[in-house]
Amino acid sequence: MTTPAMKTRIANDSHLLKEVSKDLIAALKGKGVEEDIIFDVHVGFEEALRNAMIHGNRNDPEKKVTIETQVTEEAVIISVEDEGEGFDPGKLPDPTLDENLLKEGGRGVYLINHLMDEVAYERGGRKVVMTKYFYKKHL
């Protein structure tokens, strides 16, 4: 059964990040989604929230992050939008190149792109829309 889309707007606070993530993970567990899929969604969702708060909103406590999630029979669709200036995901350095391995940052978007099945950046990079299918036949 497809659940209604949930939309929420949260303050730029990493503890709230964990709260909204926990709610989505609980919903997926309740639906009987495989643990491996849930792990990927967990990482992908929190990386998107973290990017929005730290890189998009630049830790500004006045700014907000808007989140929409929808769980259908076959997938979870998540969007995360910040109030920053946006970015070009195509211009990010590849963190897996030898010269970048020892750099501390730069892995968030890379993880999102590898763990989620569909990823699109909208509104100049301020919004990311991600889909994770529950069954591998959709890959």
Place this chain on the structure above:
Amino acid sequence: MQVNIEDKNGVTVCSMVGDIDINTSPDVKKSFDQIIKDKKDKVVIDLKDVGYVDSSGLATLVEILKNLRAYGGKLKIADLSDKVRGLFEITKLDKLFDIVADEQEALSTF
């Protein structure tokens, strides 16, 4: 997040319990301050009881590795769950870190 630190025959074994993420990474970093200050040169991070690591956690582990390497220290990472190991593989950090099966292998290969 809890970090239990023990000396086992000259090897510093750091067993972590909990998630290593945006909220706990600062505490993880802090728990290595003394190890770095004392220039411990054989260090194992045991991730047996860590079920979740995000990019902040990966960054923290890279920072610890760099700090240890700065004085010639060596680091082994032991007992990763399949999913956490998958994150190391996706980001190619498995090429950077010396990853071993478990604490016993870490202790016997220093």
